[in-house]
Structures are given as structure tokens and as C-alpha cells.
Amino acid sequence: MPLQLIRDRRTLIKALAAGALFAPVAACSENPATGRRQFVIVSDEALAGMAAQTWAEIQRSTPVSDDAALQARLRRVGARVAERSGLTGLDWEFVAFDSADINAFVLPGGKVGFFRGLIDFAQDDGEIAAVMGHEIGHVAARHAAERVSQQLAVQAGVQAAAMALSENLGEFADDAAAALGAGLTYGVILPYSRRHELEADRLGVGYMEAASYAPVHALAFWRRMIADSEARAQPLAWLSTHPAPDDRLEALEALAG
Numbered sequence: 001m002p003l004q005l006i007r008d009r010r011t012l013i014k015a016l017a018a019g020a021l022f023a024p025v026a027a028c029s030e031n032p033a034t035g036r037r038q039f040v041i042v043s044d045e046a047l048a049g050m051a052a053q054t055w056a057e058i059q060r061s062t063p064v065s066d067d068a069a070l071q072a073r074l075r076r077v078g079a080r081v082a083e084r085s086g087l088t089g090l091d092w093e094f095v096a097f098d099s100a101d102i103n104a105f106v107l108p109g110g111k112v113g114f115f116r117g118l119i120d121f122a123q124d125d126g127e128i129a130a131v132m133g134h135e136i137g138h139v140a141a142r143h144a145a146e147r148v149s150q151q152l153a154v155q156a157g158v159q160a161a162a163m164a165l166s167e168n169l170g171e172f173a174d175d176a177a178a179a180l181g182a183g184l185t186y187g188v189i190l191p192y193s194r195r196h197e198l199e200a201d202r203l204g205v206g207y208m209e210a211a212s213y214a215p216v217h218a219l220a221f222w223r224r225m226i227a228d229s230e231a232r233a234q235p236l237a238w239l240s241t242h243p244a245p246d247d248r249l250e251a252l253e254a255l256a257g
């Protein structure tokens with residue numbers, strides 16, 4: 001989904017040319033939320049700019065729910081969990097989209113989208129808070145920056161990127177656009193690695209708990225998600241790409257049980 005969303009390549013190329021995209025000095029630094037060292041060569045500003053553009057495109061292409069009560073509910077839970085995550089400097093937005101998909105996503109900079117299908121699937125605010133915590137966990141752990149950086153490094157090579165930045169963007173612009181597109185969106189259906197998903201689960205449980213939602217809601221939600229997916233003739237896409245269900249539930253049980 002996000003790849004097609006980045007239609008305006010010129011904006012990206014301008015950002016690249018201005019040197020806004022890369023922050024090579026801070027290539028490897030420790031993330032305070034996870035305590036883990038990360039390889040990051042993309043600046044927060046550049047990611048936030050791309051995310052804002054992607055967010056605007058999603059809102060143009062997917063109807064925003066006109067259910068005011070639903071929007072208010074999502075904003076209330078989202079603001080409460082985001083505040084307790086400590087990421088108070090971000091311009092958080094929580095928007096419900098009118099789609100039956102059981103899905104949610106987050107963009108760097110604090111843009112969180114929930115599809116109506118997931119809100120309906122959740123049994124209570126605690127389960128919404130569990131997904132919210134997970135999505136906010138991806139932001140805190142800077143998974144998008146890490147993913148985009150890894151993809152840029154793999155696809156183009158850091159040196160090629162630096163050369164491309166200096167004058168000749170050439171084909172690299174496409175690689176960079178693809179890497180950004182694939183790396184920007186996180187959610188139930190577009191996951192990162194097993195490690196990132198489990199990390200987001202762990203952070204998310206901490207945030208929801210800090211916001212006074214019982215962690216057991218996270219366990220209940222994922223149990224039902226997994227059972228629901230496994231019961232379908234065509235399993236939901238996220239099941240094949242997320243951590244093995246047993247591993248995930250075991251980790252959540254350790255946190256929330």
C-alpha cells in the first residue's frame with residue numbers, strides 16, 4: 001500500500017538533494033526505549049516529512065469514518081496511551097478509517113490509523129489500547145527509521161547514496177522511494193521483523209499499563225486475532241508475516257499473564 005502512495009517523487013528527490021534525508025553522523029546509536037543500538041541513516045525530519053505526505057495520501061484514498069463517537073473514542077484512548085509513552089513531543093493524530101479490514105497502522109511522527117473493522121473486532125477500550133500501545137511502540141523504537149535505513153543500505157549502498165546525493169540521483173531515486181514506501185507504514189498487516197513486532201508488543205504492554213489499561217487485554221486481543229485468522233479459509237495476511245502465534249502469545253503471557 002504505501003509504495004503506491006508515494007506518487008510525488010519530486011518531493012523526495014528534493015529532500016534527497018537538500019541532504020535532509022540522511023543523518024550519517026548518527027548512524028549507530030542507542031535507542032532509549034529499547035536500550036538497543038540501531039543503524040539509522042535517515043533523519044527524523046525527513047521521515048516525518050515523508051510520513052506527513054503518506055498520511056495525507058491515505059486520507060485522500062481511504063474514507064475517514066464520519067462516526068464522530070468512534071473518532072472521539074479512538075482519540076481518547078490514543079491520547080491516553082501516547083501520553084504515558086513519554087513521546088509527548090510528537091504531533092499525534094488518531095484517525096478511524098471506514099474500512100472493514102481488521103487492521104491498523106502507524107507512521108513515524110505519530111500518525112495512527114485504525115480501520116473500523118479492527119475497532120469493531122476489539123471487545124473493549126482495553127483491547128484498542130493494546131493495539132494502540134503496540135503501534136506507539138513501533139514509533140518509540142524507531143522501527144521505521146531502522147527499516148528504511150537498512151533497506152537503503154542494502155539496495156543502494158551508503159556510498160552510492162552519498163554520491164547520488166551530491167549530484168546525480170539517477171536510478172537511486174527509485175530505490176530510495178521504494179525503501180521509504182516499504183518502510184514507512186507499520187501495523188497489523190504490514191509488520192516488520194519478528195524482533196520488531198515482539199519489541200512493539202513489549203513496549204506496548206508497558207504503555208497501556210502506564211495508562212491504566214490492564215495488560216491482560218493485550219493477551220485477550222491477540223488470542224482472538226490468532227484464533228480468528230486460523231479459522232479463516234484464507235488466513236489474514238499478517239499471520240504469515242508476524243511472529244509465530246505461539247511465540248507471540250508466550251511472550252505476551254510473560255508480560256501480561
Ligand SMILES: [Zn+2]
Pocket residue numbers: 134138186187188190191192196197200
Ligand atoms: Zn506491529
